[in-house]
Amino acid sequence: MNKTISLIKTELNITFGLTALKHSFKQKKNRWTVVLISIALLSLIPSYFMLVKGLGGLYDGFRQIGQQSYFLMLGFLVSQMAVLVFGLLYVMSKFYFSNDIVHLVPLPIKPSQIVGSKFASLMVSEYITSLPLILPFVIIYGTKGYMGFSYWLYSFIAVLTLPLVPLVIASILIMAFMKYTNIRGKKDLIRTISAIMFIIFVVYFQLMINRITARGIADGENFLFNLARDANLLVNTFGRMWPPGMWGTFALVNHTSISGLINLVLFIGVGVLGLMLMIYLSERIFFDGLIGNTDQSSSKGKEHNKDSSKSINVNKPYIALAKKELIMLFKTPIYLMNSIGGVIIVPIIMAMSLFTGGEDMAPLRAIISQSKNYVVLGGIGFIAVMGILNSIGVTTFSREGNNFWIQRIIPITPRDQIIGRVLASLAVQLLAAVFIVGSIFFIASISVFDVLLIVLIGIFASIPMTMMGMTIDILRPMRNWTNPQQAMKQNLNVLIGLAVGALYVGGIGYLVYKVISRLSIGIIYGGLIGVLLLTSIVLYMILDKLIFTQFQELE
Amino acid sequence: MLKLEGISKSYGKSKVKAVNDVNLEVKSGEIFGFLGPNGAGKTTTIKMIVGLLKPDEGKVFVDGVNVWEEPLKSKEKISYVPDNPEIYDRLKGIEYLNFIADMYGIEKDKRKEKIEYYSKLFNIENALWDIISSYSHGMKQKLVLTSALLNDPQLFILDEPMVGLDPKSSFNLKEIMRHMCDQGKTVFFSTHVMEVAEKLCDRIAIINNGRIIALGTMEELRSSAKEKESLENIFLELTEDE
Known part of the structure; x- marks a missing residue:
């Protein structure tokens, strides 16, 4: 019986981190x-x-x-x-x-x-x-x-x-x-x-x-x-x-x-x-x-007919990093469900809600059918939000966990770190864009040009969203996890990222709403791209410095 | 090749220094053994050399490059094998090796040659297409060793490299270390195995409670110790005095 009680005590301590919490509360920066x-x-x-x-x-x-x-x-x-x-x-x-x-x-x-x-x-x-x-x-x-x-x-x-x-x-x-x-x-x-x-x-x-x-x-x-x-x-x-x-x-x-x-x-x-x-x-x-x-299945000792020269491919550091990120995302079920599953499921649910939503959705559908611009802008906003909701940027360093040392000893520049990790997020965002555009087809008819606008600007908007997440994550990466679920689902960074991302997209959305009747739509798209570009540049400069210092400071 | 200038490190708010004012110089072509009891500060020192732990005081130079001011430049010269081979276990062995090779910008032909040579030497060539999570501890260790040797490091740093290796791989690793030194490269490693240090190292440092308490060739250590027979005796004598 004592064993069970001791197990329960340890289990609670691990899950709710009482010891770790006490320890971290003693340190000012965690307060x-x-x-x-x-x-x-x-x-x-x-x-x-x-x-x-x-x-x-x-x-x-x-x-x-x-x-x-x-x-x-x-x-x-x-x-x-x-x-x-x-x-x-x-x-x-x-x-x-x-x-x-x-x-x-x-x-x-x-x-x-x-x-x-x-x-x-x-x-x-x-x-x-x-x-x-x-x-x-x-x-x-x-x-x-x-x-x-x-x-x-x-x-x-x-x-x-x-x-x-x-x-x-x-x-x-x-x-x-x-x-x-x-x-x-x-x-x-x-x-x-x-x-x-x-x-x-x-x-x-x-x-x-x-x-x-x-x-x-x-x-x-x-x-x-x-x-x-x-x-x-x-x-x-x-x-x-x-x-x-x-x-x-x-x-x-x-x-x-x-x-x-x-x-x-x-x-x-x-x-x-x-x-x-x-x-x-x-x-x-x-x-x-x-x-x-x-006990993992493996083919140890089996003859491999694989030609090793085919398996050896040379990539730029940022491409190699993006590939590694994507393999890890796809091969870890928790990440697969949350990031990649999320960008597929959320648009489908949204489209179905609108499509089957009965009378209450009628006004919204009326707006949609009236103005193509709202649909396009909404689509862009949706992709942008998925850019933070996919949790890829905001957990990118946390997910390294015990393997973080590898990133710190390899001779890779902060620039390649940023590009590689953003690219991994964008690859998933491309999937999000496909499903979002597909969902939009269910509720409104849009032209090929509109689709292009949504996908291109939406993906572009995902860059600052991912970098926002990365900035949060490099400041306080959660590296001591025992279960990948902790890195993604029990990571406070995800919540902070959501709040910051929602504020950013909401803020831009509000601005667009304020000026949409006064300015031509071309100027609005131009302005939007300008704001996104500016945010990306500023965030890049911040991240470049932060990654350098944090890779040195973290213990 | 490697120079430590008065490096110190304490953890958290603790005033006890895990590493206390360590000064060391390791020359090119040297195999340098870093010895000490558990908790003496070996891993802490190594982590400060490879860029994983920032010293509170002091400087680290690799081939004249300050590790903490120009990290990228110094990292290109170093390879590091940690005591615990925690690596991306969702990747296949070959994917991990490719990833590391990409980071060091190693050309395709050289990469192919090195991967084939070392994976064969460590007898993991057939496991390279398996996912790393299916590897045993020793196999992971060998994969990390292989990845660390891809870039022909000027300075090869290993933390307890013999732990978990089978006798043949252990022998091969010692051969590799010797060979690297013959080429003018430098090997710096920590170990508990006195025999390995005694036979392999050109010079040895013994660290205890964060301080270097002995430094020199086997002969020099012998001449300053009462018990002159083996390194084990010298080690026990020195670390007990503290």
Whole structure:
């Protein structure tokens, strides 16, 4: 038992970096990181309150049809589904792709202890997902319905145990998946296909939600009432498919009677039983999926017919660097999903939202059909935003991780560093441009000339966006990661980059909007290119200096 | 070829110096062994030479070039093999070698010749088309060695190079080092293996607690020590006194 507790403690410490955090807080230069995180979180508060206010209205809608309990069930469903979806990704990377696995497996501990400790730290991570979602539902229901002490007590217990069932399901699914896809030589293919299927599912889900909201919005004044009615239907259907949501709801709704208690016991009991089942299964199947994962197939010793002179190709340093960046991006699943997957998926989802968005999107579609210039400018802006959203520039030095020493000992100029890394981002941006232009074809008809304008200026705009990201990343590269996921998804630089990039694109967009009726479109394009060029030159000069000094200063 | 002028380094806010006022001069054509117990400051010193760690004080010159003022110029003359071969494990061996060769601007023919020669010598020629993550520690070490030899370095710096190498590769590496020195190049390496240092090095420095406590040829070290038999005894005697 002591082993498990020690594992959990270490696991939490690694995941949430308590030791590292203490250490870094002692150093002055890291303190502003804390300030930045706080600002980033604070900036989300207004929109979160809007959402909560909307939920209050939704509650009233449900009350009008006398179905408040479905409001709670909606909360449980949404939160538990979110935990499940994120859980699948978290479990995959935490159980199978984190570097500490290599050190844990040889220790005299059971698979269940490894899985158990990792599960415990995932539970804590999942609260970050589940609490902001479920709390408004529970609090609105409680305060608007003037609930008593037992309601709040039950809520507290239910909220705490909420991630249990979905996370158990995610763990079992992933463990089974890893065991049975562990087919020699084919596992990368199978896993890539599965990832694509997952993305398609997400897109489909997004479409469904669009349809429902579109229908709701079409009803105008009765929006919330109708939304409640529609949601009622949805909750009813999904509720039957997902009993834990129902138990949680009935535990809270009937908190004064024995039925509430029974449902609460069911809600927790099934979670605990599931956890025990998962731990039991982990003894049998965890290692099977894992062993195949660390043992890489190789053709050591096999005769290679490859002619070595064909494999030897000479490139300029910046080309070689760009190639290396792209190979790493394509061959690391986390990077592939986030950067390259992102630039493909986001435009498709946007186009589908517009295309299927029903009546509410009509005004937007009207604007689009009226003015080609808005479409072109919008397309350019979209590509530019993807330039920071693809996270390539803003994590370029962080992604080097333990290999950063190589970059620092090779005789490569800061100029080649900049060009090579920008080129890698632009190659991906070209893909983004293809998908963005393709998506635009769905909603507006544009000429070949327009397409050229969008692609050329859009790609050009991606240069300062990438360099903006690189500037942020070279100032505070995150090099001590054990799992590539940390370099990209848990990297604060990405968030900072998004904020700075959004400000930049937003600022230029606002300027264009202000002058578009007064100036000819040719001048606007000229001005736009001028601003982008100027930004690029300034950023290049900054980066040139920064890369030189940071490559020397970093320890 | 290599000159350290009073370099010092302490980590973080700690006042304890990991390397304290180290002065050294290594001549062209020399194999120089850098010895010391764990935590003595060997890796820190090496990192300051290759440009990975900026000294708090002092200067480093490679062939007259200040490493920290003209990094590019000095890096072109150096090759470095770290103690832990952390390299891009998603690349294939051949892709990594091409990448490094591109960085040093090595021509195609010379590149081909070197890759074929060293990969054969270290017996990794068949693994070059595999992804690096499938390599063993020793194979990665050999790949890093191969990549470090592509540019014919003037100054070859190695941190614990014998660790993880099989006897044959270890022998080959020693041969390479000897051969490089015959050509007037310089080899600077740290090691724990006294035997290697004793047999291979023209001169040896022993570092302890960040300071050089002995410097000279094997003969010179012997003459100043009480226990004169082996380098091991001299090493133990010197480092225990501290």
